[in-house]
Amino acid sequence: MKILVLGAGVVGVASAWYLARAGHQVTVLDRQPAAGLETSFANGGQISVSHAEPWANPHAPLRALAWMRREDAPLLFRLRWDAALLDWSLCFLRECTARRTRDNIRHIVALALYSRRQLRELRAETSLVYDHLERGILHIYTDRREFAAAVKAAAVMRDFGCERQTVSVEECLAIEPALAPAAPLLVGGDYTASDESGDAHRFTQQLADRCAARGVVFRYGVAVDKLTAVAGRVEGVLAAGELYQADAYVAALGSYTPLLLRPLGLRLPVYPAKGYSATVPLGEDSVAPTVSLTDDGHKIVFSRLGQRLRIAGTAEFNGYNTELNAVRCAALMRRAEELFPNLRAAGEAEFWCGLRPATPSNVPLIGRSPIANLYLNTGHGTLGWTMACGSGAALADIVSGRLPEPNFRFL
Numbered sequence: 001m002k003i004l005v006l007g008a009g010v011v012g013v014a015s016a017w018y019l020a021r022a023g024h025q026v027t028v029l030d031r032q033p034a035a036g037l038e039t040s041f042a043n044g045g046q047i048s049v050s051h052a053e054p055w056a057n058p059h060a061p062l063r064a065l066a067w068m069r070r071e072d073a074p075l076l077f078r079l080r081w082d083a084a085l086l087d088w089s090l091c092f093l094r095e096c097t098a099r100r101t102r103d104n105i106r107h108i109v110a111l112a113l114y115s116r117r118q119l120r121e122l123r124a125e126t127s128l129v130y131d132h133l134e135r136g137i138l139h140i141y142t143d144r145r146e147f148a149a150a151v152k153a154a155a156v157m158r159d160f161g162c163e164r165q166t167v168s169v170e171e172c173l174a175i176e177p178a179l180a181p182a183a184p185l186l187v188g189g190d191y192t193a194s195d196e197s198g199d200a201h202r203f204t205q206q207l208a209d210r211c212a213a214r215g216v217v218f219r220y221g222v223a224v225d226k227l228t229a230v231a232g233r234v235e236g237v238l239a240a241g242e243l244y245q246a247d248a249y250v251a252a253l254g255s256y257t258p259l260l261l262r263p264l265g266l267r268l269p270v271y272p273a274k275g276y277s278a279t280v281p282l283g284e285d286s287v288a289p290t291v292s293l294t295d296d297g298h299k300i301v302f303s304r305l306g307q308r309l310r311i312a313g314t315a316e317f318n319g320y321n322t323e324l325n326a327v328r329c330a331a332l333m334r335r336a337e338e339l340f341p342n343l344r345a346a347g348e349a350e351f352w353c354g355l356r357p358a359t360p361s362n363v364p365l366i367g368r369s370p371i372a373n374l375y376l377n378t379g380h381g382t383l384g385w386t387m388a389c390g391s392g393a394a395l396a397d398i399v400s401g402r403l404p405e406p407n408f409r410f411l
Contacts, residue, residue, distance in 0.1 A: 003399065004029065004237060004246035006224050006260070010040040010204045011384055012252035014392030015377050016216050017122075017207055019250075022396045026216045027246070028208075029239050031223035036204030039254050039384065042277045042352040043200050044312035045303030046292050047119060047386050048137050049112040050164045050192035053153045054104045054362035055315070055381075056095035072331035074299035078318040084258075085317060088271040091360035102156055104361045107409045109160040111364075112383065114406040115390025116196070122389055128206045131305040132198030138175050139164075139190040139294045146297055147188045154190050164192045176291040182339045197292035197303040199310075200385040219244075224253070227374070229264050234374050248373045248399055255320070255355040257378040266369060270379045272320055272355035277312035278332045279305075283346035298335050309343070311336050315356070315382075324353055356381050366391050367398050367411030375399055376411060 001024050005016045008030035020026045032038060055075065067073030077089070095104065122128070141147035154164040172189040173179055179186070212218060222240045227249070229235060236245040251257045255272035282288050288309045293302040300313035311332045316325070329351045336343060358381040359365065365379040377395050380387050394404035404410060 001247040003248045003250065004244055005250045005252060006237065007252035007254065008035040008208065008218065009038055009252065009254055010036060010200050010388040011377050011380060011391055013204050013208050013211060014388040015250050015252055015395050016211050018392040018396035019399060020211060020214045020216050022400050028216060028218045029222045029224055029244065030220055033220050034205060035208035036201045039354040039356055040200045040204050041354060042279060043354065043385055044277065044301035045197050045199060045305055045310045046137060046301055047116055047196040047198065049109060049116055049162045049386065050137050050139065050157065050190065050195050051294060051383065052105050052108040052112060052157055052162060054095065054101060054108065056092050056360055056362065057101045058096055058098050059149060060096050061093060071327045074314050076316045082319060085271060088269060088360055091269055095361045104363050105156055106160050107363050109157055109162045110406045111390050111408045112386050113161055115387045118389035118393045126210050128203060130199045130202035130206060132196060133290065133304060134196050135291045136191055136193040137195035137292045137294060138172060139296050140172060141187050141189060141296055142185045143297050144187050150190055150296060162192065163194060164190050167191050176289050176293065178287050178289045178340060181341050199305045224260060227260065227264060229371055233372050248375060250375045250377055250395065252377040254378060255357040257357065264371060268365060269359050270357045271317065273358040273381060274316040274318055274321065274353055275312060275356050276314055276328050276332060276353045277310060278329065278349040278351050280309045280311065280345045280349045281347040282307045282309055283344055286344045286346065287342035288340060295335065300332060300335055320355065322353060322355065324351055356384065363409060364391065365411060366395055369411065
């Protein structure tokens with residue numbers, strides 16, 4: 001078939017790759033001048049099956065209330081009139097039961113495990129180079145109650161196939177010696193040796209090059225204005241004053257997907273969760289981690305990307321605002337200095353923020369929409385990089401009329 005993919009982030013480009021490999025003729029539209037320049041540009045860099053516990057869990061409502069007045073809170077809901085955020089928040093509260101949390105973890109782990117395997121096969125096939133490390137991901141805790149809750153969550157993940165093992169403070173330091181100065185702060189951790197890290201932006205651009213070599217056509221600098229639908233089918237896409245037509249269409253525009261599809265009567269439970277990052281250049285004498293870390297209490301991750309350290313995380317629900325907040329940027333650096341006082345950066349940190357497309361359950365929307373020839377691949381939240389290859393491969397199966405492999409809640 002002739003297929004039009006809307007969006008050239010990591011999820012859209014992965015979709016294009018697997019669709020082209022399945023034999024389809026693929027064109028990708030994106031408003032940016034190259035691939036991977038929005039949410040995929042400077043994210044946390046983790047391939048983290050171990051990060052499968054959704055934001056919506058039994059502990060979340062009270063934490064969110066406690067953080068409401070803190071400008072640097074790990075999870076910040078801006079008090080403003082926003083009907084979409086209100087609807088999303090009500091759905092989020094419904095997902096906070098223990099039963100729903102466990103079910104959502106099951107689906108997230110299933111897709112993430114499949115995706116990590118697809119990534120490894122893709123890397124072997126294409127020899128992509130993107131500062132990737134296969135040293136696992138270590139979750140660290142500085143609060144005993146949060147650590148106790150994490151021990152239970154890790155047990156659930158092991159039930160579903162994610163080997164997230166609880167470790168002592170001493171084991172944390174053995175896994176990542178750069179944490180030694182922060183030892184008095186730590187109470188324990190979880191370690192998943194099979195998780196990975198890498199630069200999603202470099203990956204996306206290199207995969208886009210491989211796609212182009214397979215015949216995928218990329219139209220950059222083309223903003224998608226609207227979809228036209230007749231009798232339950234998409235007839236075409238208006239973009240930059242031009243009409244693009246295909247047999248099937250894939251909406252992979254991240255947080256902007258709901259805005260595009262709302263005129264067609266589709267109301268997607270996806271809302272932008274604004275995340276921040278700092279990229280710190282490292283010198284020869286820098287004492288920085290090489291194992292990717294997740295500081296669960298502060299919702300911050302650390303990933304080594306060659307001679308750079310990516311510090312990323314937090315979530316701010318503030319509509320489609322993409323302005324950098326100095327307080328939240330400073331919070332990233334302050335936490336990095338607490339954990340790594342000998343970091344000794346080789347230059348100024350580069351700050352960035354992006355809008356992560358979050359569903360209330362953190363389970364993404366992948367598969368056929370109610371409109372016959374329109375497919376969705378969005379709503380991955382903080383796990384877009386983790387789930388990109390699996391989402392793209394599964395979507396290519398669905399579009400091609402095959403049953404996708406993972407036991408996941410596809411549309």
